[in-house]
Amino acid sequence: MNDGVVISSYGLLRVGEHWDKSLRDLIAEASINALEKVEWPPVDKVLIANAASEVLTGQGNISALTADQLGLDVPSVRIEAADASGGLAVHEAYLAVKSGVYKNILVVGAEKVSEHVSAISVHRSSISLDKDYELIYGTPVSSIYALLMKAYMDKFKVSREPFGQFAVEMHKNAVENPYAQLRFPIDIRSYMESPMVSDPLCLLDCSPLGDGAAALIMSSMEYAKKFTDKYVEVAASSAASDALSIMDRDSILEFKATKIASEKAFKIAGLTREKVDFLEIHDVYTVSALITLEDLGYAEKGAAHKYVMERGVSREGELPVNPEGGLKARGHPIGATGIYQIVEATMQLMEEAGSLQLNEPNVSLVQSMGGTGSTVIVNILRKLF
Amino acid sequence: MMTKKLEVNILGWGAYIPIYRIKIDEICLEWGEDPSRWRKSLGLNEISVPALDEDSTTFAVEAARSAVKRAQISPNLITAIYVGTESKPYAVKPTATIVAAAINASARLSSADLEFACKAGTEAMRICIDHSLVNKTVSLAIGADSAQGKPRDALEYSAGAGAVAFIFSKGVPKHAESAAMVLHHFSYVTDTPDFWRCNGRKYPSHAERFTGAPAYFKHTINAAKGLxxxxxxxxxxxxxxxxxQPNGKFPLKAAKILGFDIKQLKxxxxxxxxGNTYAANAMIGLASILDNANPGEKILMVSYGSGAGSDAFDMMTREGVQVKRELAPKVLDLISKKKYLTYGLYAKHKGKLIM
Amino acid sequence: MSAPEIWRNAKQRYNLTGYRCKKCGKTFFTKRIVCRKCKSKDLEEVLLPWEGAIETYTVVRSPIDGYETKVPYIIGLIKLKNGVRILSEIVDCEPTEIEKTKEVELVFRVLSKDKEKGLITYGFKFRPKT
Structure with missing residues (x-):
């Protein structure tokens, strides 16, 4: 068994509409980007995170496609857990290195969503829901989160404002992020006037789907030292599952899998939540961010709205949340999103985040969520140099 | 000449009318027509319209479920289901089997869909009555339609939507009760092309004034008289x-010719x-009578279907009619629960918009 | 939905059946072979109540492919009379009326139509209780 698992390199593309790039281009560009940074060290395994290439592009067997594009003959595995594919791929890479069987793994996440008009892309990406019991009624993922948002607002007597405030902060963060999809600021007024998508959830509560790819090299610490002196430790990686549909949950106002995975991750890393310098959370809709702040234990149950309004989530605050803009403004390339989160946390810890750089952060907690909370991965990253 | 009485019981009945309506005035507005002239010439004020997710099959299921509630029998006892409709969602694939599954009937079933324009529902009744008579079992007859009218055609002003179901039984099963008894039926049918829809066509056609004397009146009156x-x-x-009731005028005129008083039509x-609910039309009227009549009262029902023919039924209400009417929604309750549509929404609900 | 899918699910969709664990008593709407709670395999198919109350709802204005003509439509989470939670569409109800709607009852409707070959999926939805 290997002691330290580290992230030794990363690569990423701007999230958005890459009309000129196919899925294979996205995978190759992000991977090459990560490999070139450290001069192509030998890779002994490939993990490709992707949520829905079959229905979004018509291409299956993308584990082989990925290895092929890079001219590799090592094992290649595709990881799919809807929006959590990226987080889960990192978890699987962590286990593979930790086991001692693999020493240097390329983990790439890619999604091509712009091949079809939005109604089709939204439909095909909504296959993460239960097709027999939810999708049959014409439920895009937004409608399920809208149910949660309405339940949250009613239960805790909350207005739309805190949700809007979270969106405002994410847009503010993304303005200077060269990799973000939505690089424009919004204010609370534009949020309030934004059209309803699924009441009470409005357009500015939603993260935009976008094409994207991001890559990591995950290595044993010992092996990483052979080709770099700058790496970030994966101090803990923990995953948990919950019912596929919100119908079968005891409570719809929490993501149980986040609670389980984060508690375990803190234990493995030997850290308390106060030691975390910034968060990367799955704000696919603003409501998922608010509930997640509670599930991670940073806000009391039903008090995340106060947390957002009073303590704040900005880059300048005590505990920055999604300093690069989150899914909300950086964009949401579904299966690649979890890799973007890890790349962005790594850039911060390596102090390579440019104008987005936080003041010498040491620890980041990264939460990746799939479906409507059915899969959650919590990874804790720690600076090691 | 007195024929032998059938003495087949009606154990239950159930109607269904969708909640949407359009006023004749609103349709007139679309086509620049004079509303008072159209209301007067058709004798109609408003017509029922299906919801976006309704068709004649969903109507049939709702009506059948209400009929089962009133019959107070296990659906297992039903051995025949016949559905009369001219607006089947599938050209080929029975509605009757969907109804059977939706009411949890057994698979040991005689069933089919029938087409005879607006007479298909009463033809289903005749078949079921005879089935119950011969086999001494329980049967379910349904008339259901969500009829189409070509934009601007008179049918666009008159085609309604609804369904109705009746459960028949020769004897009265344990714990069940009879609501009424069918005593006689009589049919009168000739080859008369007054209204038709060709295969593959979306909208039916009709021969305008030819639908009157040689068609509706001849068959309705001969069937009534014959019975x-x-x-x-x-x-x-x-x-x-x-x-x-293809419109609000023909039935009143037929009643007058035959010597009935307007009070009998109440x-x-x-x-x-x-409006005209096609295969459900006269049968919804019968359901409404059962919702209101006292035990021991005599009922005459005469249907009419283009093409053409009429079925006439001689019936008598029984003790069970009063208790049973409270077990499911009454016709007048269904009629009074309504939401009005604009012409644009009407066109959308009727599937007239090509997307 | 394909023909086998429609056929396989018809009983549950038409009559709202669920699965009750004979050991711990927990009832599920979604199909189960093993109880999510106590892991017993002794589950029986049961008819679920056709009435319930709206727990929360949303008005869908941005639909998925194939549901465009229905916009706006209402999706609700419903607590059935026996406490089982299900998701369904709420019909015969305008977005302006849904806030004051609490009690709902089952109706039989078209759920979807196959775009290419026209096959219809029928099943339950809910409407405000009459």
Whole structure:
């Protein structure tokens, strides 16, 4: 068994509409980007995170496609857990290195969503829901989160404002992020006037789907030292599952899998939540961010709205949340999103985040969520140099 | 000449009318027509319209479920289901089997869908009555339609939507009760092309004024007369009478020709409120009579289907009619629960918009 | 939905059946072979109540492919009378009326139509209780 698992390199593309790039281009560009940074060290395994290439592009067997594009003959595995594919791929890479069987793994996440008009892309990406019991009624993922948002607002007597405030902060963060999809600021007024998508959830509560790819090299610490002196430790990686549909949950106002995975991750890393310098959370809709702040234990149950309004989530605050803009403004390339989160946390810890750089952060907690909370991965990253 | 009485019981009945309506005035507005002239010439005020996710099959299921509730029997006892409709969602694939599954009926079933324009529902009744008579079992007859009218055609102003179901039984099963008894039926059919829809066509066609004297009136009157002659009754013997109501005027005229009083039409005349519900038409009138009649009252029902033919039924209410009416929604309750549509929404609900 | 899918699910969709664990008593709407709670395999198919109350709802204005003509439509989470939670569409109800709607009852409707070959999926939805 290997002691330290580290992230030794990363690569990423701007999230958005890459009309000129196919899925294979996205995978190759992000991977090459990560490999070139450290001069192509030998890779002994490939993990490709992707949520829905079959229905979004018509291409299956993308584990082989990925290895092929890079001219590799090592094992290649595709990881799919809807929006959590990226987080889960990192978890699987962590286990593979930790086991001692693999020493240097390329983990790439890619999604091509712009091949079809939005109604089709939204439909095909909504296959993460239960097709027999939810999708049959014409439920895009937004409608399920809208149910949660309405339940949250009613239960805790909350207005739309805190949700809007979270969106405002994410847009503010993304303005200077060269990799973000939505690089424009919004204010609370534009949020309030934004059209309803699924009441009470409005357009500015939603993260935009976008094409994207991001890559990591995950290595044993010992092996990483052979080709770099700058790496970030994966101090803990923990995953948990919950019912596929919100119908079968005891409570719809929490993501149980986040609670389980984060508690375990803190234990493995030997850290308390106060030691975390910034968060990367799955704000696919603003409501998922608010509930997640509670599930991670940073806000009391039903008090995340106060947390957002009073303590704040900005880059300048005590505990920055999604300093690069989150899914909300950086964009949401579904299966690649979890890799973007890890790349962005790594850039911060390596102090390579440019104008987005936080003041010498040491620890980041990264939460990746799939479906409507059915899969959650919590990874804790720690600076090691 | 007095024929032998059938004495087949009606154990339950159930109607369904969608909640959407459009006013004749609103359709007139679309086509620049004079509303008062159209209301007067058709004798209609508004018509029922399906919801976006309804069709004749969903109507049939709703009506059948209400009929089962009133019959207070296990659906397992039903051995025949016949559905009359001219607006099947599938050209080929029975509605009757979907109804059977939706009411949890057994698979040991005689069933089919029938087409005879607006007479298909009463033809389903005849088949079920005879089935129950011969086999001494329980049967379910349904008339259901969500009829189409070509934009600007008179049918666009008159085609309604609804369904109705009746459960028949020769004897009365344990713990069940009879609501009424069918005593006689009589049919009158000729080859008369007054209204038709060709295969593959979305909208039906009709021969305008030819639908009157040689079609509706000839068949309705001959069937009514034929039945009364065979049974030995006169119009004054009936407490209630209901005719097919393609518009609000034909049934009143037929009643007058035959010598019925307007009072006898009181509960069965509904066209002015929901339009022509085609295969469900006269049968919804009968359901409304059962919602209101006292035990021991005599009912005459005469249907009409283009093409053409009429079925006439001689019936008598029984003790169970009063208790049973409370077990499911009554026709007048269904009629009074409504939401009005604009012409644009009407066109959308009727599937007239090509997307 | 394909023909086998429609056929396989018809009973549950038409009559709202669920699965009750005979050991711990927990009832599920979604199909189960093993109880999510106590892991017993002794589950029986049961008819679920056709009435319930709206727990929360949303008005869908941005639909998925194939549901465009229905916009706006209402999706609700419903607590059935026996406490089982299900998701369904709420019909015969305008977005302006849904806030004051609490009690709902089952109706039989078209759920979807196959775009290419026209096959219809029928099943339950809910409407405000009459």
């Amino acid at each position: 009364m002659e065979e049974v030995g009754t006169r119009p004054s013997d009936y407490d209630h009478v209901v005719f097919h 509960y069965g005349f509904l066209a002015d409120k929901i």
